[in-house]
Amino acid sequence: xxxxxxxxxxxxxxxxxxxxxxxxxxxxxxxxxxxxxxxxxxxxxxxxxxxxxxxxxxxxxxxxxxxxxxxxxxxxxxxxxxxxxxxxxxxxxxxxxxxxxxxxxxxxxxxxxxxxxxxxxxxxxxxxxxxxxxxxxxxxxxxxxxxxxxxxxxxxxxxxxxxxxxxxxxxxxxxxxxxxxxxxxxxxxxxxxxxxxxxxxxxxxxxxxxxxxxxxxxxxxxxxxxxxxxxxxxxxxxxxxxxxxxxxxxxxxxxxxx
Numbered sequence: 499x500x501x502x503x504x505x506x507x508x509x510x511x512x513x514x515x516x517x518x519x520x521x522x523x524x525x526x527x528x529x530x531x532x533x534x535x536x537x538x539x540x541x542x543x544x545x546x547x548x549x550x551x552x553x554x555x556x557x558x559x560x561x562x563x564x565x566x567x568x569x570x571x572x573x574x575x576x577x578x579x580x581x582x583x584x585x586x587x588x589x590x591x592x593x594x595x596x597x598x599x600x601x602x603x604x605x606x607x608x609x610x611x612x613x614x615x616x617x618x619x620x621x622x623x624x625x626x627x628x629x630x631x632x633x634x635x636x637x638x639x640x641x642x643x644x645x646x647x648x649x650x651x652x653x654x655x656x657x658x659x660x661x662x663x664x665x666x667x668x669x670x671x672x673x674x675x676x677x678x679x680x681x682x683x684x685x686x687x688x689x690x691x692x693x694x695x696x697x698x699x700x701x702x703x704x705x706x707x708x709x710x711x712x713x714x715x716x717x718x719x720x721x722x723x724x725x726x727x728x729x730x731x732x733x734x735x736x737x738x739x740x741x742x743x744x745x746x747x748x749x750x751x752x753x754x755x756x
Contacts, residue, residue, distance in 0.1 A: 523743050526696035528572035529565060529735075530718065532710055533558065535702025535726030542726075548592045553728035555596055563611060564732035566645035568739065572692055573647050576710050580620065580654035594628065597651065601631040605638050612644035618688035619653030620661065648692060655712030662686035689714055697742050699735075701727045719745050 533554055540550030558575060565573045578593060585593075608615050617632045624632075632651075665686040670676060684690060694714045698707070703724040707715060721738045723730065 523739055525569040525739060526742060527570070528574070528693050528695040528697075529570050530574040530576075530695040530698045530711055530715065531561070532576045532698070532700040532704075532708060533727040533730075534700055534704055536728060538702060539726035539728045547589060550726075550728060551589075551593060551596055555600055557728050557730065558600075559607065561730065561732065561735060562613065562645060562647050564735055566611060566613065567732075568736065570645065572695075573645060574618075574650065574689075574692075574695060574711065575647070576650045576653065576708075578619075578651045578653070579709060580652055580657050581709070583623075583652075594625070598628060598631060601628070601635050604635050608635065608639040608642060608647075612642045614639045614642040614644070614646045616646060616648045616692075617651050618648055618658075619651045620657055621652065623652050646692070648689070650710070653688070653710075655707075655709045658688050659713060661688075684713075687713060694718065697721065697738065699723065699738050701725055701730050 536550035536554040537547035538550070540547055540553070543549070558577075562573055578597070582593070583590060604615055607613070615635050617636065621629050621632065662683060663686075666678060666683065669686075670678075676682065689711070694716070695711065695718045698711070698715055698718045699721045700707075701723055703722065705722050707720070711718075719742055721741060723734060723738070725734060
């Protein structure tokens, strides 16, 4: 048995014998992951934090391929938050270097895996070469028809909402007759045209959303696993999907028991 913590803050058991193939499962269209615990995992190995970040970056490639194989259409991962700039400058510098390499490698990997890559977050704080690499990757992969990998870089949910409000205000000046509703507001978010996640996974045992996709996660199921991100496997992803299949999603209504 594997123990997975769900949004109501209790653990449910997922039997390995139950629903073992994707043919028997309802696969969520969109899965979001907070890739937490790289540094703590590295410390357990007697390594420095940068080793953990490199291992975490490598694991993202593995999990993205697994998600695609399982039939997931959209995978959004939290790579670097607006708060992560507060970390030691040496660590931030390493993370930016790792990002540069990941973006460079991803053009080839995205083509190989037929994967579309999109980056969300505030780009203005990123170095020009990183912004150019992001744009090159998005253009190169825009017509790929497999998994859409959405990477949150210099991203914060509150920051995204503030930017969306400012964008709406500009549009309102041009078109005074437009009225704001949830659908229209969604068009000003970084994730426009991407469906909201049905499932959010966070690794390393932390039980919070940490300013990630605040608007989009309103009705997502939250699953928390104790493994750190570098040790999170495709089997763990499958376990989370199995647990997701055991949850009744009512969106504020009542389940039809007729």
